[in-house]
Amino acid sequence: MPDEVVRTESLGCSYRVGPVLEDISISVAAGDYVGIAGPNGSGKSTLVRALLGLNIISSGASTLFGIPSERFNEWSRVGYLPQHVNLFNPVFPATVAETVGLGLLSLKRFPRRLTRQDRRKVDAVLEELGIYGLAGKLIGELSGGQQQRMLLARALVNDPELLILDEPTAALDPETRERFYRLVSDINRNRGVTVLLVTHDMGTIGLHASRLLYLDKRLLFYGSFDEFCHSSEMAALFGEHSQHLMCHRH
Amino acid sequence: MNVLEFLSYGFVQRALLAGTLIATLCSVLGVFLVLRRMSLIGDGLAHVTFGSTAIALALKLYSASSLLVSLPVVLLSSLGILKLTEKARLSGDAAIGIVSAMGISAGIILASVGGGYNVDLLSYLFGNILSITREEVVIAAGLFCVVMVLLTLFYNELLAITFNEELAKVSGIRTNLINAVLVLLTALSVVLAMKLVGIMLISSLLILPAASALQLARSFRACVILAAIQGCCSVVAGIFVSFATNLPASATVVLLNLMLFGCAFMLRYVRNPKSNN
Numbered sequence: 001m002p003d004e005v006v007r008t009e010s011l012g013c014s015y016r017v018g019p020v021l022e023d024i025s026i027s028v029a030a031g032d033y034v035g036i037a038g039p040n041g042s043g044k045s046t047l048v049r050a051l052l053g054l055n056i057i058s059s060g061a062s063t064l065f066g067i068p069s070e071r072f073n074e075w076s077r078v079g080y081l082p083q084h085v086n087l088f089n090p091v092f093p094a095t096v097a098e099t100v101g102l103g104l105l106s107l108k109r110f111p112r113r114l115t116r117q118d119r120r121k122v123d124a125v126l127e128e129l130g131i132y133g134l135a136g137k138l139i140g141e142l143s144g145g146q147q148q149r150m151l152l153a154r155a156l157v158n159d160p161e162l163l164i165l166d167e168p169t170a171a172l173d174p175e176t177r178e179r180f181y182r183l184v185s186d187i188n189r190n191r192g193v194t195v196l197l198v199t200h201d202m203g204t205i206g207l208h209a210s211r212l213l214y215l216d217k218r219l220l221f222y223g224s225f226d227e228f229c230h231s232s233e234m235a236a237l238f239g240e241h242s243q244h245l246m247c248h249r250h
Numbered sequence: 251m252n253v254l255e256f257l258s259y260g261f262v263q264r265a266l267l268a269g270t271l272i273a274t275l276c277s278v279l280g281v282f283l284v285l286r287r288m289s290l291i292g293d294g295l296a297h298v299t300f301g302s303t304a305i306a307l308a309l310k311l312y313s314a315s316s317l318l319v320s321l322p323v324v325l326l327s328s329l330g331i332l333k334l335t336e337k338a339r340l341s342g343d344a345a346i347g348i349v350s351a352m353g354i355s356a357g358i359i360l361a362s363v364g365g366g367y368n369v370d371l372l373s374y375l376f377g378n379i380l381s382i383t384r385e386e387v388v389i390a391a392g393l394f395c396v397v398m399v400l401l402t403l404f405y406n407e408l409l410a411i412t413f414n415e416e417l418a419k420v421s422g423i424r425t426n427l428i429n430a431v432l433v434l435l436t437a438l439s440v441v442l443a444m445k446l447v448g449i450m451l452i453s454s455l456l457i458l459p460a461a462s463a464l465q466l467a468r469s470f471r472a473c474v475i476l477a478a479i480q481g482c483c484s485v486v487a488g489i490f491v492s493f494a495t496n497l498p499a500s501a502t503v504v505l506l507n508l509m510l511f512g513c514a515f516m517l518r519y520v521r522n523p524k525s526n527n
Contacts, residue, residue: 052419052420053419054416054419054420073422075420075421075422076422078420080417080420082414082416082417089285091285091464092285092412092413093285093463093464093467093468093469093470093472093473094409094413094469094470095468095469095470098409098469098470098471099413102406102409102410102413102417102418102421103421105406105407105410105418105421105422105423106420106421106422108406110403111402111403111404111406112406112407113406114406136468136469138468138469154417
């Protein structure tokens with residue numbers, strides 16, 4: 001399929017404690033917005049990390065843009081925002097512009113120098129995300145919401161075709177969180193960027209994503225949110241009341 | 251003796267030239283090492299340098315010739331630290347500790363077998379910048395050029411892995427290669443710096459200028475430049491203060507660095523008292 005961005009076939013990942021992901025087979029088309037949900041330890045982050053080649057795949061296979069994950073090297077087509085907690089050293093002395101500029105290195109060959117045109121690209125994405133005024137500020141001086149926007153700018157500055165967000169709003173207040181998700185929806189709609197969003201928040205997926213992928217080490221559901229809401233299997237899994245609550249917000 | 255007369259001595263000129271080159275290298279690399287929480291790698295590699303110098307002295311290789319042994323041994327040890335963290339699932343500090351213990355014990359055994367500590371080995375322990383030879387200046391200048399060219403070429407990659415290694419990987423950066431470049435450049439600088447401040451004080455040259463710059467810098471580039479300026483100034487001032495007060499040059503350089511760190515810390519506090527909470 002020419003417009004297939006992500007494909008996994010019987011994908012499995014194991015840590016030393018045992019398997020954390022088994023038999024995951026999915027296909028994500030260009031322009032999709034897939035929300036990945038599941039309980040703690042269900043393998044959500046493991047799945048996206050395996051797609052990016054950051055976790056070793058123990059069985060099956062995965063491809064990005066038709067290229068096996070372990071050999072994938074077209075990084076300019078991918079924007080990634082990992083879990084916030086792992087990212088920030090508060091004394092790191094880089095400015096917002098310097099940090100966002102690092103997102104352009106995937107477009108560069110050795111020696112990866114940034115040009116004046118690259119700096120204009122950085123300015124443009126900061127402008128688009130409404131944080132141009134913070135360009136010269138140290139990243140340790142930003143609020144949580146500003147940091148997330150800065151990291152989103154870093155993930156978007158190379159004009160990726162696929163954006164992978166791993167619990168990007170865990171540290172944000174509800175209002176900032178909602179603003180962030182609206183921004184991601186706009187990027188998906190206006191730029192046609194494929195989005196994979198890992199989150200605990202089923203309501204967010206219902207509001208913004210076109211498809212839901214529900215995991216608990218195995219793939220329990222993959223389809224539209226409407227299909228999820230009308231699935232008797234899901235009603236059996238969650239209980240009808242919980243399913244109704246999740247779908248009511250939708 | 252006045253200052254001009256002091257400057258006319260060859261050993262002073264050599265000390266100033268080699269000192270500023272080496273201090274620049276250590277200070278710039280120190281920014282990356284401190285931010286990557288690898289500050290003590292300098293200490294570990296310095297201990298390996300001690301061991302390798304003992305081997306060189308046992309082989310009757312003195313001054314610049316001792317680098318023939320020290321350089322390969324320390325370069326290999328720096329890669330050993332990396333491999334230990336990757337393969338033996340050890341944290342960086344544990345890996346540095348293992349290599350450090352290996353270096354110092356090898357040095358002590360060799361010194362003991364070779365008839366106890368001699369003056370040459372002790373000069374490496376505490377450093378003696380004023381005893382730098384013409385060959386050592388040439389080697390320092392050559393290695394300074396190599397390290398600075400590599401640092402310039404890999405600057406953005408080094409910045410990217412220092413910010414976040416995983417994000418760097420997803421930007422297509424070969425993080426294992428860049429990590430190897432960083433530790434190899436550090437190893438080169440440590441071998442050069444041992445004559446300057448000695449094995450005991452090498453870490454201070456890597457850590458203190460970077461720590462001061464982190465107090466004041468308003469961008470990463472500024473941080474690197476500020477660290478290099480402090481490194482150079484402390485060496486030049488240290489040599490003059492040592493001349494005026496008859497104190498050991500290497501320890502004076504370190505103490506000046508410590509004072510500059512104190513000043514930077516105070517300045518940051520004055521500029522923004524809340525930042526210390």
